[in-house]
Amino acid sequence: xxxxxxxxxxxxxxxxxxxxxxxxxxxxxxxxxxxxxxxxxxxxxxxxxxxxxxxxxxxxxxxxxxxxxxxxxxxxxxxxxxxxxxxxxxxxxxxxxxxxxxxxxxxxxxxxxxxxxxxxxxxxxxxxxxxxxxxxxxxxxxxxxxxxxxxxxxxxxxxxxxxxxxxxxxxxxxxxxxxxxxxxxxxxxxxxxxx
Numbered sequence: 001x002x003x004x005x006x007x008x009x010x011x012x013x014x015x016x017x018x019x020x021x022x023x024x025x026x027x028x029x030x031x032x033x034x035x036x037x038x039x040x041x042x043x044x045x046x047x048x049x050x051x052x053x054x055x056x057x058x059x060x061x062x063x064x065x066x067x068x069x070x071x072x073x074x075x076x077x078x079x080x081x082x083x084x085x086x087x088x089x090x091x092x093x094x095x096x097x098x099x100x101x102x103x104x105x106x107x108x109x110x111x112x113x114x115x116x117x118x119x120x121x122x123x124x125x126x127x128x129x130x131x132x133x134x135x136x137x138x139x140x141x142x143x144x145x146x147x148x149x150x151x152x153x154x155x156x157x158x159x160x161x162x163x164x165x166x167x168x169x170x171x172x173x174x175x176x177x178x179x180x181x182x183x184x185x186x187x188x189x190x191x192x193x194x195x
Contacts, residue, residue: 004037014058014067016084017041027056034069049082057101059112061090061129068112072101079114094127102126104148104157106135106174113157117146124159139172147191152176162191 005011005026012025012034021039028035032050037043047069050056054071057079061068064085071080077095082088092114095101099116102124106113109130116125122140127133137159140146144161151158152173160171167185172178185191 002037005035009035010056012056012058015039015065016045016058016067016069018064018066018084025058029054032071047082049080055101057103059103060084060105060110061112062086063109063111070112072116074099074101077116092127095125099125100146102146102148104150105129105155106148106157106159107131108154108156108174115148119144122161137172139170144170145191150174164189 002024004024009026009028012027013022016023016036017038017040019040023036023039025036029052032048034047034049036045049069050071053075054073057070057072058067061081062083062085066084068084069082075097077093079092079094081090083090094114095116099118102115102117106126107128107130111129113129114127122138124137124139126135139159140161143165144163147160147162148157151171152175154175156174158171158174162169164187167187169182169184171180
């Protein structure tokens, strides 16, 4: 067991040091600070990146095998990423106020994409890092929780939602485009999100 963080912190486990192991990490919304324990060295990294209203969305945006520190500014729909390979900052406009940022590599190029879920219409919007193209999908209804992940093992993140009303998972497999429904959970269950 490892004590790391406060009750108000957000857990953000990811491989920040590129050793193939997930690192213990938290984001402190009240201060916009990241606290990461490297699994390879045990060293602690503290990084100021974000403000109280930002949403942390770590991912490998530069394709170097390490999770980058990144935030989505919900009020403006902007992304701010610190690339682990160069320490350069990448900023991008993708989304509007009220959108939920998503973590994932939807185009399978080894880099995280800017992606959001718009709860008001159950619509997904993805800007593919491989070529800048835009993909969208209407998948979900009011009350659904987006749960993107690679459910079919093809190296691409699939569009998926969990419906708390009935405990069902609705997934569009990127390998086939087929939709599947899996009953797994109760209305009182909490799904583990990647954000």
